[in-house]
Amino acid sequence: MAAFTELVFSGVQPTGNLHLGNYLGAVKRFVEMQARDAQCLYCVVDLHAITVWQDPEALRGQIREVTAAFLAAGIDPAQSIVFNQSQVPQHAELAWVFNCVARLGWLNRMTQFKEKAGKDRENASIGLYDYPVLMAADILAYRATHVPVGEDQKQHLELTRDIAQKFNTDFGSSIAAHGHGETFFPVTEPLIGGPAARVMSLRDGSKKMSKSDPSDNSRINLTDDADTIAQKIRRAKTDPEPLPSEIAGLKDRPEADNLVGIYAALAGITREDVLRDFGGAQFSAFKPALADLAVTSLGPIAGEMRRLTADPGHIDAVLADGAGRAETIAAQTLDAVKDIVGFVRRGPSLQTVR
Numbered sequence: 293m294a295a296f297t298e299l300v301f302s303g304v305q306p307t308g309n310l311h312l313g314n315y316l317g318a319v320k321r322f323v324e325m326q327a328r329d330a331q332c333l334y335c336v337v338d339l340h341a342i343t344v345w346q347d348p349e350a351l352r353g354q355i356r357e358v359t360a361a362f363l364a365a366g367i368d369p370a371q372s373i374v375f376n377q378s379q380v381p382q383h384a385e386l387a388w389v390f391n392c393v394a395r396l397g398w399l400n401r402m403t404q405f406k407e408k409a410g411k412d413r414e415n416a417s418i419g420l421y422d423y424p425v426l427m428a429a430d431i432l433a434y435r436a437t438h439v440p441v442g443e444d445q446k447q448h449l450e451l452t453r454d455i456a457q458k459f460n461t462d463f464g465s466s467i468a469a470h471g472h473g474e475t476f477f478p479v480t481e482p483l484i485g486g487p488a489a490r491v492m493s494l495r496d497g498s499k500k501m502s503k504s505d506p507s508d509n510s511r512i513n514l515t516d517d518a519d520t521i522a523q524k525i526r527r528a529k530t531d532p533e534p535l536p537s538e539i540a541g542l543k544d545r546p547e548a549d550n551l552v553g554i555y556a557a558l559a560g561i562t563r564e565d566v567l568r569d570f571g572g573a574q575f576s577a578f579k580p581a582l583a584d585l586a587v588t589s590l591g592p593i594a595g596e597m598r599r600l601t602a603d604p605g606h607i608d609a610v611l612a613d614g615a616g617r618a619e620t621i622a623a624q625t626l627d628a629v630k631d632i633v634g635f636v637r638r639g640p641s642l643q644t645v646r
């Protein structure tokens with residue numbers, strides 16, 4: 293592997309209804325990361341998807357659809373490593389080691405589990421509870437230094453950092469004895485930010501735009517056509533006031549703030565820039581401008597996704613190639629982890645990973 297200064301990892305679940313929040317909070321930023329001096333790995337996290345029930349045939353299609361979205365948005369599979377998680381067994385293997393490092397008390401604090409399990413906690417899968425540990429394994433199997441994600445993943449990334457630090461401390465002398473210096477896993481940097489780190493529902497500015505919202509009008513799907521996008525923006529909940537000229541004027545106006553953030557992220561400008569252009573405008577003027585921008589930005593992606601998903605063989609070949617390249621890196625990490633932990637394994641003990 294060429295020497296890069298950064299190693300970037302991120303994933304998206306193939307759970308259907310890929311939406312504008314996933315695009316602006318994650319996929320668009322994955323594309324931007326390719327301009328950095330970084331080896332980027334982008335993963336369709338299918339092991340995470342089955343923490344809640346997935347119809348097997350639908351799941352296969354959804355894995356290909358997320359891959360198509362990656363490619364259509366501009367991820368270059370020759371430059372970045374694009375793959376699905378279940379093809380690289382080291383993710384699950386490292387997750388087991390981390391299950392023995394992470395503490396129950398840490399997982400009990402995870403708010404996403406509480407939200408997703410809801411009142412029926414006893415009936416949630418163990419996988420849903422353990423989700424953040426598998427996520428730590430996804431990231432650290434590559435010893436990734438940077439992880440671009442939406443704001444909802446902040447707490448999970450803090451847990452990844454805790455697991456890395458505890459592993460480095462618990463196994464400190466073994467890490468040194470195997471020639472890795474003082475630490476083996478990096479303390480990963482989350483990259484959360486920009487005007488669309490948390491895109492909200494179009495129907496309720498207090499709720500995150502989400503795949504599982506029963507109302508399709510709450511989100512813009514990446515596969516929506518131009519008319520549907522325009523209609524959803526026209527119907528988006530707003531308040532009766534015109535847009536303010538200053539950011540402070542968006543306080544306590546979650547729906548207005550959300551639409552301004554979406555405009556800024558799509559146009560690649562700041563919220564301040566948007567208010568400079570639209571301050572004082574009514575939503576009847578702002579919404580058509582936003583709809584035009586959304587259609588121009590997302591239309592070509594939807595078209596390319598349709599073209600790509602019509603050829604599943606090509607998508608499967610991209611995933612197989614990416615999985616092979618990912619496994620080469622992850623296998624080295626796992627060999628070193630086994631030596632550090634004290635397992636006996638086939639092949640000579642590694643002194644260094646790189």
Ligand code: AQP
Binds near residue numbers: 313318444
């Ligand atoms: N509303 C959002 N705004 C900004 N970023 C978002 N992300 C998700 N929703 C928003 C980011 O998208 C990436 C992939 O997310 P995921 O597929 O792994 O799962 P998720 O966060 O659980 O997505 P949803 O839509 O919210 O699904 P459900 O409804 O199942 O909970 C991540 O980087 C995430 O931060």
